[in-house]
Amino acid sequence: MCGIIxxxxxxPCAQILVQGLQKLEYRGYDSAGIAIVDGGQLxxxxxxxxxxNLIETLARDPIDGTVGIGHTxxxxxxxxTEHNAHPHSVGSVAVVHNGIIENYLPIKRELIxxxxxxxxxxxxxxxxxxVWQNRQRGIGLEQAVMEAVRRLEGAYSVVVVDAEEPDxxxxxxxxxxxxxxxxxxxxxxxxxxxxxLSHTRRMVFLDxxxxxxxxxxxxxxxxxxxxxxxxxxxRTIAWSPSLAEKxxxxxxxxxxxxxxxxxxxxTLRGRVSLERLAVDLPELQMSAEEFAALSQVYVVACxxxxxxxxxxxxxxxxxxxxxxxxxxASELRYRRAPMDERTLIIAVSQSGETADxxxxxxxxxARGVRVLSICNVIEAxxxxxxxxxxxxxxxxxxxxxxxxxFSTQVAALHLLxxxxxxxxxxxxxxxxxxxxxGLVRAAASMERMLQHDEPYLQAAxxxxxxxxxxFLGRGALYPLALEGALKLKEISYIHAEGYAAGEMKxxxxxxxxxxxxxxxxxPRDAHHDKVRSNLQEVKARGGPIIVIHxxxxxxxxxxxxxxxxxxxxxxxxxxxxxxxxxxxxxxxMADFKGTDVDQPRNLAKSVTVE
Ligand code: F6R
Numbered sequence: 200m201c202g203i204i205x206x207x208x209x210x211p212c213a214q215i216l217v218q219g220l221q222k223l224e225y226r227g228y229d230s231a232g233i234a235i236v237d238g239g240q241l242x243x244x245x246x247x248x249x250x251x252n253l254i255e256t257l258a259r260d261p262i263d264g265t266v267g268i269g270h271t272x273x274x275x276x277x278x279x280t281e282h283n284a285h286p287h288s289v290g291s292v293a294v295v296h297n298g299i300i301e302n303y304l305p306i307k308r309e310l311i312x313x314x315x316x317x318x319x320x321x322x323x324x325x326x327x328x329x330v331w332q333n334r335q336r337g338i339g340l341e342q343a344v345m346e347a348v349r350r351l352e353g354a355y356s357v358v359v360v361d362a363e364e365p366d367x368x369x370x371x372x373x374x375x376x377x378x379x380x381x382x383x384x385x386x387x388x389x390x391x392x393x394x395x396l397s398h399t400r401r402m403v404f405l406d407x408x409x410x411x412x413x414x415x416x417x418x419x420x421x422x423x424x425x426x427x428x429x430x431x432x433x434r435t436i437a438w439s440p441s442l443a444e445k446x447x448x449x450x451x452x453x454x455x456x457x458x459x460x461x462x463x464x465x466t467l468r469g470r471v472s473l474e475r476l477a478v479d480l481p482e483l484q485m486s487a488e489e490f491a492a493l494s495q496v497y498v499v500a501c502x503x504x505x506x507x508x509x510x511x512x513x514x515x516x517x518x519x520x521x522x523x524x525x526x527x528a529s530e531l532r533y534r535r536a537p538m539d540e541r542t543l544i545i546a547v548s549q550s551g552e553t554a555d556x557x558x559x560x561x562x563x564x565a566r567g568v569r570v571l572s573i574c575n576v577i578e579a580x581x582x583x584x585x586x587x588x589x590x591x592x593x594x595x596x597x598x599x600x601x602x603x604x605f606s607t608q609v610a611a612l613h614l615l616x617x618x619x620x621x622x623x624x625x626x627x628x629x630x631x632x633x634x635x636x637g638l639v640r641a642a643a644s645m646e647r648m649l650q651h652d653e654p655y656l657q658a659a660x661x662x663x664x665x666x667x668x669x670f671l672g673r674g675a676l677y678p679l680a681l682e683g684a685l686k687l688k689e690i691s692y693i694h695a696e697g698y699a700a701g702e703m704k705x706x707x708x709x710x711x712x713x714x715x716x717x718x719x720x721x722p723r724d725a726h727h728d729k730v731r732s733n734l735q736e737v738k739a740r741g742g743p744i745i746v747i748h749x750x751x752x753x754x755x756x757x758x759x760x761x762x763x764x765x766x767x768x769x770x771x772x773x774x775x776x777x778x779x780x781x782x783x784x785x786x787x788m789a790d791f792k793g794t795d796v797d798q799p800r801n802l803a804k805s806v807t808v809e
Contacts, residue, residue: 200803201285201297202226202271203377204394205358205368207415208385213262216269217254219387219394222443224250225451225599226297226390227273227803230284233257234293234360235267241291241362245284249798266365268358268388270295273803276303277320287324289315289331291362296323297390298354298375299809306350326351330359341412344369348410348423354554358388371410371423376552376580376805379403379411379418381433386413391550391576391805392436393443393595400436404578434578442594450796452598452690456782457649460642462603463775465592466610467638476631478618483571484587490622493543493569496523499531499559500547501806503601503685504608508547509678510774511612517771518626518634519619528555529809538568545615546572549596549604550805551579558809560584573611575604589615598797600690600785605682606645606778613638613771637769641776644766648779652787654763655780658745659787661761662716665693669707670781671700671737672720673730675774679720683781690799691789700726700733711742718784719759720777723749724770734758747780 202223206212216233224231231253232245242262246252250271270285276299277283286293300306303322310328311317317324326347333343340361348357354374361367370377370388380387380395380402387395388411392402405411405420409429412419420429448454470479496515498508508525515521523545524536532555538544544563548556551574561584564570572585575593582588591607617634620626626634662668668687672680681697688695698707700719711717717737721730738744738758746759749767756762763780765773789796 200226200273200805202390202394203295203297203356203358203388204269204390205267205360205370205388205413206385207266207366207368207413208382209265209415210385211263212265212267213257215398216267217250217257218397219389220250220269220271222394222597223390224271225597225798225803226805227271228798229272229274229279230281231269231271232284232286233267233269234286234288235262235264236360236362236365237262237264239362239365241288241293241360243286243288243293245281245286247279247281247284266360266368268293268295268360268368275299276322283319283321285323287319287321287327289327290334292327292331292334292359294323294327294330294357294359296326296355296357298356300325300351300355301353302351326357334361334363340364340367340369341410344371345410345421345423345426348373356390366414368413369410370405370413372405373407374554374557374580377405379405379413381418384415386415386418388413392438393597396436396438396443397440402434402436403431404434407580436577438594443597449790450598452600452602452786452796455596455598455602456779456786458594459603459606459779460646460649462593462607463610463645464642465594466607467614468592470614471635471639473632473635473639476628476635478614478621480589480614480618482587482589487622489569490619492541494541496521497531497538497542497544497563498523498525498547499528499544499556501528501553501555503605503682504547504549506678506682506685507605507608507612509681510609510675511616513675514613514616514771515619518616519623520625521619528553528559532559532562538563538566540567542568544568544570546570546581546585547608548572548581549575549601551576551581552805554806554809557581557584573608575607599799599802600686602782606775609774609778610638610641633769634771637772641768641772644768644772644776645779647766648776652783654761655783655787658761658784659791663691663788663791665714665716667694667710667715669710669715669717670695670697671703671717671730671733672697673700673726674724675771676720676724676777679774679777679781682778683718683784686782686785687788689802690785690796691792691794692800693788700730703733704736708736708740711737711740713741713743716743716745718745718747720747721755722747722765722773722777723752723767724773731755731758745784747777
């Protein structure tokens, strides 16, 4: 949800900023812009639409200079026009911002009354005016920004540059992500790690409510509330820069789909012991006694992560005898669900920055609830607000449509269910051995599945012009049907619905005709016969079928016009392997249609606004 970057160092920085924005473009692509101090003057270039337009503008009209800021926008306040594009500048000051300033209107009215003229409809522009107003009172840049952001309510990460104090960048955050990258004689600021990973692995994750003064030779971080300096805690990131490149794949999404066997193996690495028949999760910081004292568990998430949470419910019911409430964060945070110190809430989030999930978690924490998270991005806001975090270690996910985040979240939830099951004394050694070896072998099954794309190409060729599609699954594959429909909608723009297969006859079956294909998840599992009956009901009404079936189950394969085989894996591993056909159907449909697979319209990867 908007990406921001800043650089200060010895090098001409236009290219550095643009390269960073390329890595951040998944966060928004309504417009892009940079501002650089060039020969003592602030130079700004902005362009509506994708970053490519800014690159063309810069080719026609380049800027020099070694300190600057950049932004890629997902529009909230004001349309996706050039005049609403960041950076917003007033006088010698320029600002980039990610977040929403909730009290911008009264501030704007006050500034207009004081004679300020606004050039955009954005909430961000008030920040530039406030800083400039303070600067005109003769206040240094650090203090000017500090005083300005103290007036803001809502969420922000901002970076400010001022041509009149050209050896400093000021960065500040409240409830929106911001990371500093430390180099030799050069320093960076960015919304997330991949934007600066090719320059440094030394990162500082800013806390909420802090402001950093970034110079070529170092950074100083202060609390915004009282300006007291706080220690700078440096972390070295293990991700390699190549993980944030396409590596020969046509799209990041396809690359990330293919990374899933490794990503799942990374989630399991060091946590599974087949000798001791144990799952080791010390990062949960939770004793057997604390677990035994729990009275209820909530899983809270949004979008794809919510679907993973739904799979988690089946796993926890089966393995740990716990039936968690699986909730959409945007709903839970406004409900008055009873929670107390005996409640556990598990937040699931790839980015660790999703505003609704973070708010639901903080709200629960304020009520004394114990908070765990399952997250991919290290040191993001959600893990920082949690009592314990299970990192999925999927590596950077760049494609807006989530893929390896889902499968690694499912693997992490499986580990958690096994851990809880052991703590609850419900899992005997034989069950544990079977579960663990099933999980460990899952990566190899996924690897094998990724060697064949013919059935997906066949489905895409046949149906990429469909206006609507249905996805059916039962049991733990019901969330997979939801996920398949979500993936298709978001990247191919084909309307799609995911349903519990048994629910079809309660209404949705009325949608079926020969133009509406239905994807049926029908591998051999406890629901196999029932799902096959549901499939026949669709078929009897003329609906075309794409069937996902167990290898060798020719009878089920023959029920579909298009049949997609999956390996014969243990039942509780099915959600992991079934994720691949859901993703690949959507991917190839979108690719056939020629949509912008990695950056679908209207979406942004990290939803840091409500
Ligand atoms: C769908 C997708 C979104 C995210 C959702 C939550 O492909 O990517 O639905 O799953 O925005 O994001 P995280 O997991 O970062 O909290």
